Amino acid sequence: MSIDSVFVHKMWNDNELSKMVKGGVPFPMLSDAGGKVGAIYGVYDDQAGVETRGRFIIDPDGVIQGYEVLTPPVGRNVAESLRQIQAFQVVRNSKGAEATPSGWKPGKMTLKPGPDLVGKVWEVWKTTMAFD
């Protein structure tokens, strides 16, 4: 979503993005003239008249599970966004019984928060696991 019109979106997709991704962008390129939607999401910069790099993960119930906002010169890490979605899906599928500790990625162990885990995290989770 940006403040550009759908006509500009079409030109960008048809003339540039479709040369990067076969078939072009497969999801809706949303237009937010005036930044009305961006304003309620807290990402519209009214001085610059554009939206900042805000990314929101919304679950199947329509609840915001996470967001990240960056100033324009720094691009996002798409792989990290996907990792977060996978982590939220694990937590949701366990109905909250499992949690994904720092550094978690698919295939790595989860934690089962409860009275038995209090004071015992050090036995099952090592600081090196945050970085690999």
Next chain:
Amino acid sequence: MPEEFKAGCARPTGGPVGEPEAKDPEGTTVKEKKEEQSMVMIGRKAPDFVAPAYLEGKFVNVRLSEYLGKWVVLCFYPGDFTFV
């Protein structure tokens, strides 16, 4: 599913969707309500909106709440022809 619309001369616009804004007896919009709306918080509902969009060769109107039941990534960016 997103509904297709015909592109005319006017620039199509969308905006937030929700309860109608509260009005005081004189009919002016109560500003406090508007400020309250701008609060986005993790663990809370994502504010619903309708926005025109370009999707695979068509112009369509997209409503966020049409995607209930699916995971959604909503991305904002400064402008077309910049990197994302």
